[in-house]
Amino acid sequence: MSGESAGRARGIVVVGAGQAGAQAVASLRTGGYEGPITMIGDETYAPYQRPPLSKKFLAGEISFDRLYIKPVEFYAQANVELVFDTRAAAINRADKEVLTGDGRVFPYSKLLIATGSRVREINVPGFDLDGIHYLRSIADVQGIQSKFREGARLVVVGGGYIGLEVAAVAKKHGLHVTVLETADRVMARVVDPIVSHFYERVHRAEGVIIETGVTVSGFEGNGRVEKVDCGDGRLYDADFVVVGIGIIPNTELAVDAGLHVENGIVVDEFTRTSDPDIFAAGDCTNHPNGVYGHRLRLESVHNAIEQGKSAAAAMTGGALEYNQVPWFWSDQYDLKLQIAGLSSGYTQAVVRGDPEAGRSFAVFYLKDGMLIAVDAINRAPEFMMSRLLIAQKAKLDPARLRDESIAMKQIVQ
Amino acid sequence: MTKIIYVEHNGTEHEVDVANGLTVMEGAVKNMIPGIDADCGGACACATCMVFVPAEWEAKIPPKEDMEITMLDFCEHTQENSRLSCQIPVTDALEGMRVEMPESQH
Numbered sequence: 001m002s003g004e005s006a007g008r009a010r011g012i013v014v015v016g017a018g019q020a021g022a023q024a025v026a027s028l029r030t031g032g033y034e035g036p037i038t039m040i041g042d043e044t045y046a047p048y049q050r051p052p053l054s055k056k057f058l059a060g061e062i063s064f065d066r067l068y069i070k071p072v073e074f075y076a077q078a079n080v081e082l083v084f085d086t087r088a089a090a091i092n093r094a095d096k097e098v099l100t101g102d103g104r105v106f107p108y109s110k111l112l113i114a115t116g117s118r119v120r121e122i123n124v125p126g127f128d129l130d131g132i133h134y135l136r137s138i139a140d141v142q143g144i145q146s147k148f149r150e151g152a153r154l155v156v157v158g159g160g161y162i163g164l165e166v167a168a169v170a171k172k173h174g175l176h177v178t179v180l181e182t183a184d185r186v187m188a189r190v191v192d193p194i195v196s197h198f199y200e201r202v203h204r205a206e207g208v209i210i211e212t213g214v215t216v217s218g219f220e221g222n223g224r225v226e227k228v229d230c231g232d233g234r235l236y237d238a239d240f241v242v243v244g245i246g247i248i249p250n251t252e253l254a255v256d257a258g259l260h261v262e263n264g265i266v267v268d269e270f271t272r273t274s275d276p277d278i279f280a281a282g283d284c285t286n287h288p289n290g291v292y293g294h295r296l297r298l299e300s301v302h303n304a305i306e307q308g309k310s311a312a313a314a315m316t317g318g319a320l321e322y323n324q325v326p327w328f329w330s331d332q333y334d335l336k337l338q339i340a341g342l343s344s345g346y347t348q349a350v351v352r353g354d355p356e357a358g359r360s361f362a363v364f365y366l367k368d369g370m371l372i373a374v375d376a377i378n379r380a381p382e383f384m385m386s387r388l389l390i391a392q393k394a395k396l397d398p399a400r401l402r403d404e405s406i407a408m409k410q411i412v413q
Numbered sequence: 414m415t416k417i418i419y420v421e422h423n424g425t426e427h428e429v430d431v432a433n434g435l436t437v438m439e440g441a442v443k444n445m446i447p448g449i450d451a452d453c454g455g456a457c458a459c460a461t462c463m464v465f466v467p468a469e470w471e472a473k474i475p476p477k478e479d480m481e482i483t484m485l486d487f488c489e490h491t492q493e494n495s496r497l498s499c500q501i502p503v504t505d506a507l508e509g510m511r512v513e514m515p516e517s518q519h
Contacts, residue, residue: 030447049454066435071443078445302452302459329458336480338458380480384460384487409487 009036010107012315013098015088015253016114017041019049019301020282022069023308024112024315029078033316038081038106040088040098043137046072051301053141054165055331059172060145064138088115091257093275110277110315113265114308115250117283117299122157122243126219131240135162136247147240150174155228155238157216159186161330162244164199167208168332178209178236180228185212192343192363195375198355199332206333247299249284262286264297269321271311279314281307290323291391292342292372300328325390327383335359338383341373341390350398352382369395381408415503418511419446419464433505437498437512438462448514455499460484461519462498463491464512473506490515 012028014021017039025037041047048067056062075082087101091111098106119134121127133144144166147154152175156163159181167177179186185196186203200210217231219241228236251261260266260274264286271279271287282304286297306322313320330337346365353361362382365373371394374386385408389396397413400406414430417440421427431440441449441462450461457480466474471494477485481500485491498512 026445030445051454051456055456066439068443070445074443074445301454305450305452327459329453329456331456336456336458378480380483381487384484388487 008105008107010096010109011036011038012110012112013037013106013108014039014112014114015098016112016116016250016282016284017043017045017047017082017084018114018116018282018304019047019069020116020304020308020311021112021114022047023305024114024281024312025075025078025080026070027309027312028316029080031312031316031318033312035109036081037079038083039075040083040086040100040106042085042087043139044085045138046070046075046082046084048138049301050136051329053138054135054162055169057138058135058141058144058166059169067138088253091253091278093257093278096277108277110279112271112311112315113254113273113278113280113284114282114304114311115253115284116304117247117249119243120246120248122216122245124216124218126221126225129219129221129225130223131221131225131238132219133240133242135166135242135244144240144242148173148175151176152239153237154178155180155236155241156244157228157241158244158246159183159210159212160189160244160246161187163242164203164332165330166242166244167203168206171203171206171208172333177207178211179203180214180216180230180236181210181212182215183212186210190339190343191375192346192349192365194349194351194355194363195337195377198361198377199335201356202333202335202359247283249297251284254280254284266295267307269310269323270314270319271307271322272314279311281311287322289326291325291393296326296342298326300326302327325387327387335377338376338380339373340376340383340387341365341371343373343375346372348398350401352401352404353379364396364398364401366396366398371396385409385411415505415508417503417507418509419448420511420513421446421448422514422516431503433503435503437464437501437503437507437510439499440503441498448518449498450518451499453499457481457484457497457500460488460497463488463495463515463518464498465492465494465515466496466501466510466512468494470507470510473504473510474501488515489519490517 220227265280343365360378376383453459
């Protein structure tokens with residue numbers, strides 16, 4: 001053991017202070033683990049919820065302290081050592097130690113890597129001008145909110161969940177909003193064109209300009225962004241820009257430590273990595289999913305919470321299998337989109353309700369007759385029933401799914 | 414602050430003071446009371462924060478909106494007095510309210 005770590009009791013070290021890490025710590029204590037726990041995070045704050053950042057928190061509807069996953073006092077009461085504003089720099093697997101960027105050493109008996117993900121940055125000329133924002137942290141939101149003035153011109157780069165949620169909130173605050181999306185439709189990565197076109201219709205009805213099939217080629221301005229250039233003659237005036245073009249899992253620590261990493265840190269259904277004393281949970285993992293029969297890397301709270309629980313069990317000698325139907329949600333205007341399952345590989349999309357009028361319908365994704373996913377817009381019954389049916393690998397009749405006179409509870413023949 | 418009593422399915426009681434303006438769900442989660450998962454953090458998106466509210470308190474809390482009604486309709490342990498605790502703001506009127514938790518939230 002090196003000098004700096006002398007006297008430190010060897011216990012559980014959690015690298016990452018997000019949803020997965022917080023869940024693991026809470027589950028360790030409620031599960032009866034009484035040994036030392038140290039949580040290392042590179043932000044200033046105790047673990048907080050990220051989903052509201054692009055929704056109610058950005059809108060100013062909930063205060064900062066309501067974001068905390070557990071109250072700040074919890075960690076002291078639970079005897080959890082918090083090490084914030086600190087980046088874990090390396091893992092020394094031979095001596096079972098985590099080394100931080102500022103030279104401290106944290107010996108571990110078991111290590112949980114819950115490093116999450118970071119925003120994908122846009123790499124075009126002018127990328128470093130003032131006024132170009134991303135949205136991942138509380139600090140990011142505070143930066144965006146400082147620009148929220150009625151009549152201000154916001155250009156959102158990326159028509160995914162984050163971009164569209166920001167657009168909805170900004171519009172409600174009276175800003176002029178333009179969304180630029182490279183694909184030929186919004187949310188192209190995650191939903192069927194029926195759902196994309198519905199969201200484009202609603203955003204346009206709310207006054208947002210949605211441009212698809214455009215790729216940003218650069219930002220212009222004198223120190224501060226003033227224009228967004230699309231390289232095809234289109235130039236958009238901007239008082240500020242929010243870029244939401246995806247996230248990248250934080251796997252460098254695991255790669256450098258020689259752990260098996262392949263599109264995320266490779267873990268089993270109990271969150272075990274290729275090192276018996278190291279576990280990983282949340283956005284940064286690539287894990288098996290028995291419902292779909294292949295590996296997944298997911299960017300979701302549900303995934304972080306459930307893997308956090310499994311990691312706590314595994315690090316204390318238990319075994320809690322993580323094998324669930326993934327689910328996600330997005331709030332835009334008065335639309336609650338709830339997604340259960342993953343639609344990739346679907347052979348048929350079945351629509352229930354009318355996407356062309358109103359604001360409530362569902363799209364079921366079938367693969368050879370079997371339900372694999374649903375997108376439900378203001379349709380809780382479709383969402384809740386589908387979560388059960390996807391897990392059961394139910395085969396469903398498209399005609400019955402379309403027939404709204406048949407209640408969701410009776411949808412299985 | 415308003416006193417809320419949370420009763421686990423096994424009968425264990427937790428009496429805590431919850432700041433007005435928070436929800437009954439937040440009062441449980443922030444006080445480490447087991448039995449309320451609240452995966453979505455209060456967006457009425459997951460239905461993992463169900464509680465049973467005794468009839469005498471029903472008039473003192475806001476009525477269920479459509480979303481909550483339909484979410485509850487699909488939960489395994491739903492009873493007539495089920496509520497999603499993320500949809501119940503804590504006010505002075507709830508002083509001493511006892512809420513019971515289901516066997517599980519899934």
